[in-house]
Each structure stands twice: as C-alpha cells, then as structure tokens.
Amino acid sequence: MDLFFCIPIIFGCPTKIKPEGDPTPRICPRCHNVAVQRAKSRTWFELCFVPLIPMGSKHIWICSICQWSVPLQPNWEPQQANFGYQGPPYGVAGPPPRPH
Numbered sequence: 001m002d003l004f005f006c007i008p009i010i011f012g013c014p015t016k017i018k019p020e021g022d023p024t025p026r027i028c029p030r031c032h033n034v035a036v037q038r039a040k041s042r043t044w045f046e047l048c049f050v051p052l053i054p055m056g057s058k059h060i061w062i063c064s065i066c067q068w069s070v071p072l073q074p075n076w077e078p079q080q081a082n083f084g085y086q087g088p089p090y091g092v093a094g095p096p097p098r099p100h
C-alpha cells in the first residue's frame with residue numbers, strides 16, 4: 001500500500017494587500033469614511049500556507065473599514081478628504097451608531 005492518499009496538500013491563491021503609503025486620505029464611496037488608501041494587491045500561489053509564487057499584482061483603492069476596493073483607474077480616484085470643511089465630523093470616529 002502506498003501512502004499518497006494520506007498526504008494532505010493544501011494550496012490556494014490568497015491575496016495580500018500592502019498599503020502604498022499615499023498620505024492623502026480619501027473618502028469611501030460606500031461607507032463615506034475617510035479610510036480609503038492606495039494599496040498594492042498581490043496574489044500568491046500558496047502551498048501549505050507558504051507563499052511560493054507571486055501570481056501578479058495590481059494597484060487598488062481599498063477602504064479599511066468596509067473593505068470596499070476597486071482597481072486603480074487612470075481617470076478616476078476617490079474624493080479627497082477636505083480638511084477645510086467644517087461640517088459634522090461624520091465618519092471620522094468610525095461607523096455611525098446603529099439604531100436599536
């Protein structure tokens with residue numbers, strides 16, 4: 001008897017998100033928090049949880065609160081937060097309280 005059936009091989013292609021350090025905060029179009037930043041998304045071929053082969057990368061916008069993300073586009077970018085705006089600080093302290 002051979003043991004081939006007993007060796008678990010776990011593989012997958014998880015995506016690692018690495019912020020690119022864009023200092024300008026952006027407003028999320030979905031949750032309206034100032035939490036969108038530029039990031040590099042890289043997909044790895046992973047075997048038994050060890051990243052082996054980079055499968056390609058792309059630049060994205062990602063919201064750290066609601067996880068909204070979109071690929072970087074040449075003619076569009078999320079709205080920049082305007083610090084001169086004196087309105088209510090909606091979203092700065094996190095998501096709005098949920099009604100009970």
Ligand SMILES: [Zn+2]
Pocket residue numbers: 028029030031032033035063064065066067068
């Ligand atoms: Zn968001």
